[in-house]
Amino acid sequence: MAKAKKTQKVKEEETEEEEVLPVPSILNPGSPLLESYTYHSPLPTAPGPYILGVDEAGRGPVLGPMVYGVAYCPVAYKDDLDKLGFADSKTLTAGVRSNLLNILGSDPENLGWSVRVLCPQAISAGMLRRPPTNLNQQSQAATVHLIQEVLKAGLELSEVYVDALGNTTTYQAYLSKIFPRIEFTVTQKADSKFKIVGAASVAAKVTRDACVEGWVFAETLPSKYGSKLEEDKPSWSVELGSGYPSDPKTKAWVKNSLEPTFGFPSLARFSWTTIKVELEKDGHSVEWIDDGQKALMQAFKSETGRDQRRCKVAKDLGIKSVGTL
Template sequence: MSVPSAPGPSVPLTESYTYHSPTPTAEGPYILGVDEAGRGPVLGPLVYGVAYCPIAYKEKLEGLGFADSKTLTADTRSSLLETLSSDPPNLGWSVRVISPQAISSGMIKRPPTNLNQQSQDATILLIREILDRGIELTEVYVDALGTTTTYEKYLSRLFPGIAFTVTTKADSKFKIVGAASVAAKVTRDACIEGWYFEETPEDGTLEWSTEFGSGYPSDPNTKAWLKGNLEPTFGFPKVVRFSWTTVKVLLEKNAHPVNWTDEGQASLIKAFENAKGLDKDRCTVTKDLQISSINTL
């Protein structure tokens, strides 16, 4: 079975990446399902998964045991991912792993890219890349929260010729979405279980606990991990989504306060204004740092 690379002994997950199984060769058209794992946790990546097969394979797919990954044991999910990888001519799957840093950076930038938009971007990217691999898609089923009709219409406009069904609990309604759910969940679990802490010093003087719990902010084990692994000066390792309110509150209460000496554009402009008198034509910054021009090296 081919499994997407998870962080290992020397591979920190600081960037988002996409993994594709071998491209199926069976004649189309194909159906495709989309689901995610890790939307709510304060720790680890958000993973979007897709699974796809020929429409003619749909009846066989019904009997393979795919379902909402949250209702399955870890062993069952792993076994089902092997099943998903066991018939390369007919079955394909892909995952988009969005790192904790990418999630948080998107959410705090101006203007922000919220989690809904990041989820939508991941879905669109995966569908486009499947189409680019030469797969003819005619039906796509997407698991989504909230109001789904607007999203369904948007995807239909973006990919004309494909019939989209966007609905809640699609992973329990459609087996192809259940297969995507399994791919996403197994990938996320592998990322968490094999997490490499980039922040560990070479001399090994600092060890990070991996007793994460479920990763959800309400989990007592996750709360305990966050409190026990907060470094007052540097905060948390990169496994943490620092844009989550839970993390912001902990940092405000337990980390060293930071006083910014420059609070706005006005003081920046002032720092680079030209000085007068003997320091004419030299800005304040160069004067304070005692920087001067030289004619020769």
Template structure:
């Protein structure tokens, strides 16, 4: 089964299935799920099996996960787990917070760079486990030739690395990686553990005095050792900006001062537009250099060019050395 995300929603992490025991060399495929959504993580997946297992793999039904129903994908993740001697997979889950912090920092790490880092991390960790890789197939990212050369130079011990568009429909091992990534992302969304606690807001005075009191009493009854229970609306659809359910969730979930829960990617234009339109405007005051210059200019004699901290402590010069 895919890893549980209930305790890892706000942090990026890597999950590995049990290590296969069949003799190598192995083939490995790389694919992702969730590059475009405004909600939830980006998940990179790899699947690998012995080169000698290739014919068996072709008959297991793996394909581009986007062309399959959720029911079929769940069956295929079970298939991926059904032969631990020959089949294995890993995923790198990049949280929305890490995606956004990378893209919004002073020297940004764009999504392609974060994707490359995830791909390299997964391949390297498989190699570090002692798996000998003979062939690697990667779904295209950016310029194909440039990316293929970059991966080949990063992993010189791998004889053949192929980067291709729609690799998940051309190579069954990439289709298997696509299943691992997609099922993991879907379960991350289904099991999302919200860190933010929504505050109930009464719409009328009656609700505030009557119904709200009943609600508070009910919450107190439900409160256990783990604290009070809160619920966020989880009808957020696929997470893609064009999804009507996602649009409705974004509209309903904005907190005007603090924005959205951490499931949202704050670096996405969709979120930025909503916050600029419906969020509270914030004005930052930073006197910075101006106040520092004034502090030094106001001093006279020996007190000139002294730190304002010394002035605040009422320290005065008493003589020259």
């Protein structure tokens, strides 16, 4: 009987541990993510200076947003922070991460956090524009943006710890040049070395997971014009897996979610090779035709003979080289 009670108690503790709490950084639950945004918790009121940690979640997945997180507390609070249980979010269960985010918001005098949510469309648009804004550049921009926002809010930052992005020395010098009054430490596995980065890791990971798990497909929402074809719109599976290209569930989603003519919904990062390969393999080929393009090209085509190297537009307007007047 005693053993049965002990087993029941363990199960209750496990259930309580895995309870997932509401995520305040999801600004519009039940609405599609159409653009990137920034969320800030209430600003801590304890006197500074402050330390700040930076980490991200969702850099590698082919599905969903990438989220950059920062957490901050007074330098004098570091010993208390070490006792709260923050660590690399990848080593924690979803329930533990959820509880830790709740702890991060439970002491508004000393603890604060912010996230920058980069939507999939913005990530891909940046990577495909000319010249491209690659993922490292987008990550750097998100980091700088969050630090600037915290400074603008009135907090004095003396130390910032950043999980490595590419060459640690180069990135540390880049950040130090932008913020010369702050001492930066950029290192590999900073989320396991510094509790403040672990806190940032939790904020980023919980936010991204909530975004993906609660994803609303904008493509299935009713048209503002009341289209009669709405019932023909495809409905996509919510069995997304982790979003990483190697995940079998994610592979299955990518394979089964392609609409041959219109491609993938905005959940997919269309600049990723995984998506490009699927489009090239099973998508309909498209030939773009501009009725006026041929005439325009003909107008600027070079002439021959006496009018050689003069396009028809110049000839029709009577434009001559200064050297022939």
